[in-house]
Amino acid sequence: MKISDRRNFLKNAFIGTAGLAAFPVVLSANELDMASPSPRININSLKNSNVILFQGDSITDAGRNREAKDPHNQAALGGGYAFLAAADLLNTFPAKNLQIYNKGISGNKVFQLAERWQNDCLDLRPAVLSILIGVNDYWHKHNGNYDGTVAIYEKDFRALLKRTKEALPDTKIVICEPFAVLGCKAVDGTWFPEFDQYRVAARKLAGEFNTIFIPYHDIFVKASRVAPPTYWTADGVHPSVAGAKLMSEAWMKYVFGK
Amino acid sequence: MKISDRRNFLKNAFIGTAGLAAFPVVLSANELDMASPSPRININSLKNSNVILFQGDSITDAGRNREAKDPHNQAALGGGYAFLAAADLLNTFPAKNLQIYNKGISGNKVFQLAERWQNDCLDLRPAVLSILIGVNDYWHKHNGNYDGTVAIYEKDFRALLKRTKEALPDTKIVICEPFAVLGCKAVDGTWFPEFDQYRVAARKLAGEFNTIFIPYHDIFVKASRVAPPTYWTADGVHPSVAGAKLMSEAWMKYVFGK
Numbered sequence: 383m384k385i386s387d388r389r390n391f392l393k394n395a396f397i398g399t400a401g402l403a404a405f406p407v408v409l410s411a412n413e414l415d416m417a418s419p420s421p422r423i424n425i426n427s428l429k430n431s432n433v434i435l436f437q438g439d440s441i442t443d444a445g446r447n448r449e450a451k452d453p454h455n456q457a458a459l460g461g462g463y464a465f466l467a468a469a470d471l472l473n474t475f476p477a478k479n480l481q482i483y484n485k486g487i488s489g490n491k492v493f494q495l496a497e498r499w500q501n502d503c504l505d506l507r508p509a510v511l512s513i514l515i516g517v518n519d520y521w522h523k524h525n526g527n528y529d530g531t532v533a534i535y536e537k538d539f540r541a542l543l544k545r546t547k548e549a550l551p552d553t554k555i556v557i558c559e560p561f562a563v564l565g566c567k568a569v570d571g572t573w574f575p576e577f578d579q580y581r582v583a584a585r586k587l588a589g590e591f592n593t594i595f596i597p598y599h600d601i602f603v604k605a606s607r608v609a610p611p612t613y614w615t616a617d618g619v620h621p622s623v624a625g626a627k628l629m630s631e632a633w634m635k636y637v638f639g640k
Numbered sequence: 641m642k643i644s645d646r647r648n649f650l651k652n653a654f655i656g657t658a659g660l661a662a663f664p665v666v667l668s669a670n671e672l673d674m675a676s677p678s679p680r681i682n683i684n685s686l687k688n689s690n691v692i693l694f695q696g697d698s699i700t701d702a703g704r705n706r707e708a709k710d711p712h713n714q715a716a717l718g719g720g721y722a723f724l725a726a727a728d729l730l731n732t733f734p735a736k737n738l739q740i741y742n743k744g745i746s747g748n749k750v751f752q753l754a755e756r757w758q759n760d761c762l763d764l765r766p767a768v769l770s771i772l773i774g775v776n777d778y779w780h781k782h783n784g785n786y787d788g789t790v791a792i793y794e795k796d797f798r799a800l801l802k803r804t805k806e807a808l809p810d811t812k813i814v815i816c817e818p819f820a821v822l823g824c825k826a827v828d829g830t831w832f833p834e835f836d837q838y839r840v841a842a843r844k845l846a847g848e849f850n851t852i853f854i855p856y857h858d859i860f861v862k863a864s865r866v867a868p869p870t871y872w873t874a875d876g877v878h879p880s881v882a883g884a885k886l887m888s889e890a891w892m893k894y895v896f897g898k
Contacts, residue, residue, distance in 0.1 A: 444714070445714070445715070454880055454881055454882070455881070456702070456703070456719035456720070456881055456884070457703070457719065459881065461714035461715065461719065461723070462714070465719070465881070466724070466727055468881060469724055469881050469882070469884060469885035469888075470885060472880075472881050472882035472885065473882050473885035473886055473889065476863075476866050476867035476871055476882060477866070477867065479867070479871070605734075608734050608735070609734035609735065609737070613734055613737070622712055622730075623712055623713070623714055623717065623723070623726060623727050623730050624712070624727070624730035624731050624734060626714070626727060627727035627728060627730065627731035628731055630727075631731065
């Protein structure tokens, strides 16, 4: 079996070589296609120097330097899936000179995105806006530090998306499914089935607003069949380096079909 | 042309789809094959939990946290090509549970690697050792802060490789070509042809010790035909995010044929 056949699970799922029979696959092509809305974004529809914006909580933030202004600066992009996706985009499409921003802030819930949306999203006029939000909306409720509900999450997220569509009608939106991986430090059985309601709400909104949807929860669950859950995320919420790469590969696949 | 045809220049160079005619390719398959020693490393030859070590100067260091001990921690891996290659390796070969270390230190010349080689290389017993060293051996001489010569670089580097082979006969070694990109802030015509002698010395040592050799200088020069040199490296020495990804993709291709 050639190394090149093993490129990564997501690509393997699409390439589907005979060699893969010898190697576990996280997602089958069918599973991906069923979960993935179409059409994806055609890179040719993006103009030179278009902005791509990653928004969310600590998973997106990933230790970024909030003082760094250069969108092509690693410190500004953090050390997680947004940086890994940015590196892939900048290397793959150099002629586009994409301007890529990470504005994730650790601990954020959806209402906190709304509070900073004018500065941290609308003013940047992104051509592509990727949002990963929701785990704190549940987690902080679960640990008794927040009295929000899934109904509030859905209502606030819907209002944020409506506001975005009105201000930026041409912006292509990507909704990333909130995820929580059982068998890791911070996530136990008490999270379910209630946490699943937040996943359902995010998927429902992707349908309502006709956005791309990335089923990250399913992706982590399936990756955990190949290596232990803690290989992909130590606490069940924050991805490891391997988990961040799993996320960036899925992002490229679901958003650009790459 | 499908986005997937454009994956990245290095892969495109190997895939060679018809679609590529519409898209510039940095390296042709022939150029890569001619520059690339064989055989590459077969991932199946690595044992579970084997160590992969990236050694070098600031290009490898890339702002890593030297206090971080967890080899699967982004802060410990820095924000450059070593982190990007680690993320790719950990996601692509999860069953191997590879232990990946970055021990690059900003400003280092080859004699400074030798001073810390026992702790920062030999004691880690890497299965794969990747070394990128040499730009400071020239740069610090060029700016008058070092009186070393290319002969000293070659002599010190040969002694380091001999010492490594004696202590770790089974370790697979990768020598990365030092590079300097004209048309960027820190690199002008006064660097050449003298800097090229350091590139020649590194390539000569790769031949003497039968190591893998990655021709990074050529890779950056060819990438600069597709986007301006400063897109890949602001100062001609330190890669941008796009340049770091160019390096990690080349590393995976030359080391694992991936």
